[in-house]
Amino acid sequence: IMTISADILRDLTDAQLEAVTHRQGPMLVVAGAGSGKTRVVTRRIAYLIAQGTRPDQILAMTFTNKAANEMKERVATLVGIAPRNVGTFHSCCARFLRQDIERLKDGRNRQYTIYDSSDQNTLLKHCLKDLNLRSSDCSPNDVAQVISRAKTQRQDIVEYIHNQCRYDADTYEKVAIAYETRLRQQNAVDFDDLLLLTAKILSEYPIVREMYQTRFKYLLIDEYQDTNHLQYDLMKLLCGEEQNVHATGDPDQSIYSWRGADYTNIMNFTSDFPDARIVRLEQNYRSTQCIIHAANELIHQNAFRLDKDLFTENEIGSPIRVISVPDEASEALWLCRRISELCTEGHSLRDMAVFYRTNGQSRSLEDGFMRMGIPYQVVGNLRFYDRKEIKDLLAFLRLKCNPADLVSLQRVVTCLNCGVGPKNLAALVATAEQHAMPVFDLLCRDDFAALFGKNPAWAQHFCQWCRALRALPDQPVDEVIAAVLEHSGLMQNIIAKDDNADDRVENIHELLAQVKSFVTNHGDCTLIDYLQEVSLISDLDTYDSEADYVSLMTLHCAKGLEFPFVFITGVEEGYLPHQHSVNTANGIEEERRLFYVGLTRAKAEVTVLFARGRFTWTGSDQREPSRFLAELPEEVVQQQIFKHRQAPPNHRRGANHFGYSS
Numbered sequence: 001i002m003t004i005s006a007d008i009l010r011d012l013t014d015a016q017l018e019a020v021t022h023r024q025g026p027m028l029v030v031a032g033a034g035s036g037k038t039r040v041v042t043r044r045i046a047y048l049i050a051q052g053t054r055p056d057q058i059l060a061m062t063f064t065n066k067a068a069n070e071m072k073e074r075v076a077t078l079v080g081i082a083p084r085n086v087g088t089f090h091s092c093c094a095r096f097l098r099q100d101i102e103r104l105k106d107g108r109n110r111q112y113t114i115y116d117s118s119d120q121n122t123l124l125k126h127c128l129k130d131l132n133l134r135s136s137d138c139s140p141n142d143v144a145q146v147i148s149r150a151k152t153q154r155q156d157i158v159e160y161i162h163n164q165c166r167y168d169a170d171t172y173e174k175v176a177i178a179y180e181t182r183l184r185q186q187n188a189v190d191f192d193d194l195l196l197l198t199a200k201i202l203s204e205y206p207i208v209r210e211m212y213q214t215r216f217k218y219l220l221i222d223e224y225q226d227t228n229h230l231q232y233d234l235m236k237l238l239c240g241e242e243q244n245v246h247a248t249g250d251p252d253q254s255i256y257s258w259r260g261a262d263y264t265n266i267m268n269f270t271s272d273f274p275d276a277r278i279v280r281l282e283q284n285y286r287s288t289q290c291i292i293h294a295a296n297e298l299i300h301q302n303a304f305r306l307d308k309d310l311f312t313e314n315e316i317g318s319p320i321r322v323i324s325v326p327d328e329a330s331e332a333l334w335l336c337r338r339i340s341e342l343c344t345e346g347h348s349l350r351d352m353a354v355f356y357r358t359n360g361q362s363r364s365l366e367d368g369f370m371r372m373g374i375p376y377q378v379v380g381n382l383r384f385y386d387r388k389e390i391k392d393l394l395a396f397l398r399l400k401c402n403p404a405d406l407v408s409l410q411r412v413v414t415c416l417n418c419g420v421g422p423k424n425l426a427a428l429v430a431t432a433e434q435h436a437m438p439v440f441d442l443l444c445r446d447d448f449a450a451l452f453g454k455n456p457a458w459a460q461h462f463c464q465w466c467r468a469l470r471a472l473p474d475q476p477v478d479e480v481i482a483a484v485l486e487h488s489g490l491m492q493n494i495i496a497k498d499d500n501a502d503d504r505v506e507n508i509h510e511l512l513a514q515v516k517s518f519v520t521n522h523g524d525c526t527l528i529d530y531l532q533e534v535s536l537i538s539d540l541d542t543y544d545s546e547a548d549y550v551s552l553m554t555l556h557c558a559k560g561l562e563f564p565f566v567f568i569t570g571v572e573e574g575y576l577p578h579q580h581s582v583n584t585a586n587g588i589e590e591e592r593r594l595f596y597v598g599l600t601r602a603k604a605e606v607t608v609l610f611a612r613g614r615f616t617w618t619g620s621d622q623r624e625p626s627r628f629l630a631e632l633p634e635e636v637v638q639q640q641i642f643k644h645r646q647a648p649p650n651h652r653r654g655a656n657h658f659g660y661s662s
């Protein structure tokens with residue numbers, strides 16, 4: 001047992017201290033924004049380790065990989081050991097399935113591939129084709145959503161589809177069944193399967209369940225308000241008789257119900273664990289008094305909530321600025337000027353964040369930032385790993401690991417342009433099925449021609465190419481990837497044909513550099529480990545807190561983060577609340593929570609902007625300020641009207657003249 005270093009318990013309030021040092025049994029920490037929930041989770045992990053708990057006996061779940069990595073680093077600084085099992089539900093389940101998926105006996109094995117939403121889309125299109133359907137008969141996105149809903153609610157997909165009373169339920173059923181069959185045949189799982197199959201194994205195999213319950217003596221969950229039904233079940237399955245489960249959340253920040261999150265999980269906690277100790281943290285350490293007052297008043301408008309208090313002893317701070325601008329261009333202009341002003345005052349760009357409701361709203365802001373030459377990063381845009389050249393390279397690697405992965409095989413065949421068209425591919429699949437082997441195995445066979453029944457010209461070269469891919473070594477990962485890249489001819493292809501060759505080549509170099517650092521950090525990992533890590537990196541993980549950029553992101557992305565200066569743009573009816581949500585009371589309340597999340601990210605200053613008009617695809621559109629603005633208490637709001645219309649390019653005014661009047 002180590003001595004508890006003073007750092008582990010430093011700067012904790014009594015309530016926080018109780019939550020950190022709680023010994024045995026279930027605990028629920030319900031607390032408002034910025035009250036130290038994440039700090040409590042981190043310190044508790046360190047505390048348990050310092051008390052003699054082995055790091056691998058702790059399982060901690062957070063919302064993003066980035067948050068998990070930060071947590072690991074902080075724990076490592078406190079106790080010198082980085083606990084392994086800190087991650088998202090998805091990454092923890094992915095690791096679990098690497099061990100235990102074969103128990104399901106559904107044809108899948110440990111080499112399984114994780115299909116992300118674009119792979120899922122490709123697969124669904126294959127299914128539609130098999131069934132002679134078109135995307136117009138049945139949209140792949142819609143089916144994907146229905147399948148996902150059924151899975152996160154742990155319902156039988158077919159039953160779920162029919163319960164929805166869709167007029168096209170029969171079509172949906174066919175596509176969903178084809179999709180599930182193909183996933184199994186291709187030894188692949190989608191994101192929801194990671195959780196669903198883990199829950200299935202844990203429910204059906206008491207031996208496995210007990211093994212994991214014994215292994216993980218302590219279970220911790222941050223951002224508990226955004227867990228869905230399936231995650232809730234997993235939590236219950238994982239916590240053993242001792243029920244050392246520690247859940248931390250803020251029901252007022254539940255913003256993912258559209259993805260199946262259910263903040264009543266917070267209410268259920270106390271009925272499922274009647275002995276649960278409940279701790280409330282009421283002091284906010286992040287924001288000024290003005291911000292907390294505004295946030296409190298706003299969220300009090302929600303009827304469906306657990307009442308709780310939040311106060312701060314931080315300074316009063318400046319009022320919330322509400323800026324009315326004529327249109328989107330002036331919104332961007334106002335922002336750029338204010339940001340330059342803050343820079344002149346000595347603040348760094350990384351201390352500023354701009355939030356909006358929907359991804360599309362970033363475009364006009366980006367135009368402005370580019371024109372004014374202000375460095376920015378858009379968080380949650382196209383993932384690095386979604387870029388075409390990166391997906392191409394990953395497809396080669398995935399095929400090498402999982403010979404049944406048809407989505408990747410198809411991509412590889414397209415990249416190689418090796419004469420294997422859709423007809424040939426279908427023939428290959430049929431032959432492989434006949435001989436009960438994965439397609440790539442068939443291609444690698446010495447007796448391919450005999451099995452396939454013919455020996456077309458493309459096969460001679462392509463089969464040889466496949467055997468050579470298979471023969472490349474599997475480790476170390478960085479060398480494999482370099483070798484596969486070489487063998488794929490991808491680089492030459494890009495240079496010869498691509499308009500954006502420079503960017504694409506640079507991205508591949510970037511990937512190679514990342515692989516190097518991955519290998520350095522993870523020691524003797526396998527190619528499968530690497531691919532798994534990459535498939536689980538979500539768009540929320542792209543935020544770089546070190547780089548000196550202004551961050552632009554949706555309000556959903558902003559969860560858990562904090563910045564000295566926060567700008568919330570487009571606070572208008574239709575955006576916030578979003579027009580999709582205005583028809584139900586629940587919808588409005590969730591939008592209000594989203595605004596609450598936005599406000600409470602700020603340490604020093606919040607500025608809220610709304611445009612009186614915007615150009616939309618239908619022409620120019622009059623906008624109304626959001627109803628939420630009227631709910632902010634007058635005494636902490638300062639309104640300004642920015643009259644300036646769009647400035648001509650490169651037109652500059654004096655640094656202290658901003659063209660608005662109060």
Ligand code: ATP
Nearest residue numbers: 011012013032033034035036037038039285286560
């Ligand atoms: P959110 O609801 O946004 O997830 P949270 O409840 O997880 O917030 P933290 O992020 O843990 O809150 O803490 C908010 C800020 O307050 C952080 O900067 C943290 O370092 C600081 N903080 C938390 N507790 C204390 C304390 N007792 N003394 C000083 N600072 C604290």
Ligand code: MG
Nearest residue numbers: 037038039560
């Ligand atoms: Mg937090």
